Amino acid sequence: MFGIGKKKDFTATITNTGESFDVKGGINLLQAALNAGVKWPHDCRVGSCGSCRAIVKSGKIKELSDFAYVLDGEQLKAGMVLACQSRLQSDIEVEVDFDQGALS
Ligand code: FES
Numbered sequence: 001m002f003g004i005g006k007k008k009d010f011t012a013t014i015t016n017t018g019e020s021f022d023v024k025g026g027i028n029l030l031q032a033a034l035n036a037g038v039k040w041p042h043d044c045r046v047g048s049c050g051s052c053r054a055i056v057k058s059g060k061i062k063e064l065s066d067f068a069y070v071l072d073g074e075q076l077k078a079g080m081v082l083a084c085q086s087r088l089q090s091d092i093e094v095e096v097d098f099d100q101g102a103l104s
Helices: 029-035 075-077
Strands: 011-013 020-023 053-058 059-061 080-082 085-087 092-096
Touching: 020 029, 020 059, 029 085
Parallel strands: 011 092
Antiparallel strands: 011 020, 053 080, 053 092, 059 085
16 A cells, blocks of 8 residues: 555554554554554644653564654653554554553
C-alpha cells in the first residue's frame, strides 16, 4: 500500500496488563492498540501531548517524529516512546502509562 513491498506484521505485548495485539505493517503502535480495543491513553495522536507514552522493554521501534520534543532526557534513557509516533520493527513488549504519570 505504502512504498515498495509489503510491510511486516508484528505483535505487541503490554507487560503491565498481559494484553497482546497484532500490529499490521505500516500502522503506528497507538492505532494498532486502539484497533484491538486496548484503552491506551491518547489525545493528540500527532506526537505533541505525550499521553500515549510507554516504555519499550524489548524489541525495536522506528520513531516517526522526534520524541525529544515531548519526552525529557531521563524518559528517553528509560526507553520511553510515544506510541502514536512509533512503528514496529520487531515484536515488542511495552509498559503503558495507563495511570498517566505512573511512568514519569
Ligand atoms: S497521542 Fe499525543 S503524543 Fe501520542
